[in-house]
Amino acid sequence: MLYACQDRYGDVFTLRLAHEGTWVILADPEAVKQVFTGDPRVLHAGEGNQILEPFLGRNSLLVLDEKPHMSQRRLLLPPFHGERMQAYGEAMAEIAIREIERWPTATPYELRPRMQAITLDIILRTVFGVEDERRMGELRDALRDFLDLGTNPRMLLPVLLIGPRRVRGIGPVRRRLDRVDGLIRREIAGRRGAADLERREDILSLLVAARHEDGSPMADEEIRDELLTLLVAGHETTATSLAWAVERLARHPEKLGRLRAEAEAGEDDAYLTATIQETLRLRPVISIVLRRLTEPVEIAGHELPAGVSVAPSIYLVHRNPEIYPDPQAFNPERFLDDPPGTYTWIPFGGGVRRCLGASFAQFEMAVVLRELVRRREIRPVDPKPERVFRRAITETPRHNARVVLS
Numbered sequence: 001m002l003y004a005c006q007d008r009y010g011d012v013f014t015l016r017l018a019h020e021g022t023w024v025i026l027a028d029p030e031a032v033k034q035v036f037t038g039d040p041r042v043l044h045a046g047e048g049n050q051i052l053e054p055f056l057g058r059n060s061l062l063v064l065d066e067k068p069h070m071s072q073r074r075l076l077l078p079p080f081h082g083e084r085m086q087a088y089g090e091a092m093a094e095i096a097i098r099e100i101e102r103w104p105t106a107t108p109y110e111l112r113p114r115m116q117a118i119t120l121d122i123i124l125r126t127v128f129g130v131e132d133e134r135r136m137g138e139l140r141d142a143l144r145d146f147l148d149l150g151t152n153p154r155m156l157l158p159v160l161l162i163g164p165r166r167v168r169g170i171g172p173v174r175r176r177l178d179r180v181d182g183l184i185r186r187e188i189a190g191r192r193g194a195a196d197l198e199r200r201e202d203i204l205s206l207l208v209a210a211r212h213e214d215g216s217p218m219a220d221e222e223i224r225d226e227l228l229t230l231l232v233a234g235h236e237t238t239a240t241s242l243a244w245a246v247e248r249l250a251r252h253p254e255k256l257g258r259l260r261a262e263a264e265a266g267e268d269d270a271y272l273t274a275t276i277q278e279t280l281r282l283r284p285v286i287s288i289v290l291r292r293l294t295e296p297v298e299i300a301g302h303e304l305p306a307g308v309s310v311a312p313s314i315y316l317v318h319r320n321p322e323i324y325p326d327p328q329a330f331n332p333e334r335f336l337d338d339p340p341g342t343y344t345w346i347p348f349g350g351g352v353r354r355c356l357g358a359s360f361a362q363f364e365m366a367v368v369l370r371e372l373v374r375r376r377e378i379r380p381v382d383p384k385p386e387r388v389f390r391r392a393i394t395e396t397p398r399h400n401a402r403v404v405l406s
């Protein structure tokens with residue numbers, strides 16, 4: 001449909017969606033740049049995410065705008081700096097190897113759920129900082145149950161019927177949230193009293209040590225909201241991107257071979273990096289980002305009124321043949337000499353709302369893919385590409401990246 005609209009109306013067109021209001025889809029990199037560099041007071045992203053508030057809480061970075069958003073983002077940014085990610089590499093590799101070694105060979109196997117197990121454990125270790133097996137197991141179960149709320153149609157229906165505000169009143173929702181909250185509070189309390197707090201590198205410890213501009217520490221409630229936000233924003237997205245990388249590589253044995261040769265030589269990650277960039281270009285797990293206008297704005301020659309949402313289309317920008325020749329082809333080589341452009345490669349959105357975990361996610365994908373291709377040969381069960389299938393908000397491979405490993 002996006003293609004059909006683009007053919008008919010060009011790079012800027014309007015969709016009017018039931019319950020969502022008016023979306024102006026933008027496929028032109030200049031317009032996308034204008035949105036990503038525009039005034040955050042005029043371009044609200046948090047407003048569009050209100051449905052998440054009952055689950056993630058009122059301090060969640062995802063639901064805030066303007067000053068409250070910027071001050072919360074300032075607290076969360078330092079742990080996500082590029083170099084810091086290196087410290088997490090060992091834990092990530094250990095978790096990935098343990099999973100991969102358990103996967104069956106010589107039989108069709110769906111990798112997306114297994115990638116979810118990997119990314120969940122990585123978040124528990126690096127974000128929540130939990131190492132103890134028993135506590136890890138408790139949190140894993142409670143968080144899985146909580147995350148299932150987002151994809152379980154029996155849960156989504158009541159949200160639509162009674163509205164997100166009252167959703168906490170529903171028994172199964174409340175029970176799950178209470179269990180998660182209890183376990184997270186225990187972790188926060190334990191960390192506040194930890195003797196080794198200053199030496200710890202997990203993100204929870206860094207948040208416990210972080211200070212607002214007035215010097216005050218983050219409240220338990222704030223930390224709780226941000227931990228769940230990082231989980232929800234970072235778990236499914238990264239797992240699905242990994243599943244897509246496998247789905248594409250399995251159908252391109254020559255690219256897989258090149259990647260494996262590089263991983264085995266262990267000198268350089270250029271091809272691995274390009275493979276990840278190309279996967280995120282061709283199969284972005286999130287296809288648009290939204291900003292609601294608080295004032296009238298002119299974008300790409302159109303006067304847009306307050307109240308409409310502008311929506312940079314990750315999907316269409318990534319398939320523009322002028323930017324990406326032969327756009328449907330999976331071709332990591334295209335990024336070897338030409339690094340991705342700020343407004344033409346936008347799987348992580350952009351501007352002051354750009355994905356906080358972008359470096360973390362790409363680093364994590366690199367660690368997991370490297371360990372996988374070093375250990376296993378991968379073939380598709382069906383040579384036809386898997387179709388894009390939408391689950392809640394992410395675009396996933398229809399058959400969960402079904403492959404045969406050997």
Ligand code: HEM
Pocket residue numbers: 045061062073229230231233234235237238241285286289290347348349350351352353354355356357358360361362
């Ligand atoms: C391949 C994996 C991922 C993809 C494709 C992805 C994509 C995105 C996108 C498209 C946005 C919205 C950007 C915008 O509105 O301009 C976003 C926001 C966000 N992401 Fe990610 N993400 C990924 C992984 C992660 C990880 C691993 C974390 C943290 C551990 C994370 C944390 C966040 C947060 C906190 C925001 C909200 C930022 C804000 O509103 O200021 N993401 N992500």
